[in-house]
């Protein structure tokens with residue numbers, strides 16, 4: 339099954355978690371907004387100048403040019419943070435500063451570069467206008483940014499700097515966001531020992547618990563470590579059940595392939611209905627992946643090979659965390675801000691009917707184009723990915739990519 343379909347099959351039946359919390363803007367970056375937030379005010383609240391210059395009645399500048407300037411009487415100076423003292427009458431102008439309130443009567447601002455100021459011997463100075471202004475020119479009108487009652491930021495938005503700025507502009511300093519999905523992480527395998535331990539002969543340190551937790555946390559979830567379960571269906575099932583009870587999703591690594599000691603699918607199947615939905619997805623690396631829904635919660639069995647586990651965690655677990663947080667994402671789980679386009683240096687083979695992710699390094703060439711150079715290495719080796727900057731994504735229907743082609747690269 340293509341990874342996009344496999345993801346959709348699991349994601350479809352998973353409801354976003356209902357828990358929410360109210361957080362200050364300072365910690366809201368990257369959180370998912372729980373419900374639509376309406377603008378509490380109209381912005382700008384007052385008409386203001388976008389330029390340093392002179393506030394005028396546009397009609398008084400009609401036809402003005404360097405050859406035939408218009409002459410207006412300077413009657414006021416409007417700094418920022420001050421309400422203008424007097425309106426602007428016909429053939430009058432007020433000096434105004436960027437961000438200052440437009441005086442009543444004025445409907446345009448002529449920028450200072452298009453004017454000359456002439457002090458006159460008696461009375462007010464005279465402003466020489468060298469360019470005609472259209473009504474509204476260099477003026478921000480009331481409500482041009484947002485109107486009170488309009489949706490300021492929609493539910494399901496992963497909050498970015500701009501969204502937080504919008505809240506600040508409205509004086510909204512606390513927002514209601516989805517609680518961070520809790521994702522339990524469980525490693526399996528008699529040969530796997532904690533990263534802090536010294537492996538015995540024929541043993542390896544647990545790499546996957548760390549990489550999966552990092553993917554979960556980058557996606558906005560909380561990784562809940564459950565250690566390493568031994569290779570026994572009973573033990574695995576018991577540990578997995580306890581882990582899932584205490585979380586919104588469960589990710590198990592290893593034991594997902596076809597050997598007699600690959601117990602993950604069986605253990606997952608016992609955790610609740612409907613159980614295993616997909617066993618094996620058309621992705622390289624990472625084919626022996628198990629996807630399940632148990633009692634409404636997603637459960638993923640990742641391949642044990644560290645590079646494979648990391649790639650599938652990025653491809654499947656990351657968008658699942660986003661769905662659980664209520665973020666609106668594409669049905670196939672793709673569509674990520676950390677995707678780039680790069681020109682491939684050398685041809686990369688691939689089998690059609692499989693989504694391939696090939697580690698690569700990235701560099702800019704003399705013309706400033708991003709170039710991807712594949713790093714070939716086995717998927718059981720974590721340093722294959724440590725040495726890479728990104729993964730070249732070869733789409734499902736392609737049989738390889740030629741040198742010089744533009745490819746999509748992802749940064750997991």
Ligand SMILES: Nc1nc2c(c(=O)[nH]1)N[C@H]1C(S)=C(S)[C@@H](COP(=O)(O)OP(=O)(O)OC[C@H]3O[C@@H](n4cnc5c(N)ncnc54)[C@H](O)[C@@H]3O)O[C@H]1N2
Nearest residue numbers: 525543544545546592593594595600626640641642643646
């Ligand atoms: N006859 C076949 N054998 C295998 C196939 C196949 O289709 N037919 N698929 C291969 C592929 S591809 C992969 S990927 C692996 C997936 O196997 P499992 O998910 O069952 O994982 P294990 O066999 O338990 O482990 C694989 C490898 O990874 C090491 N490992 C496991 N957990 C961790 C961990 N937490 N941290 C670091 N390394 C870990 C484990 O020691 C093994 O070396 O199956 C192939 N075989």
Ligand code: MOO
Nearest residue numbers: 623624625646717
């Ligand atoms: O699918 Mo395995 O994950 O290719 O190494």
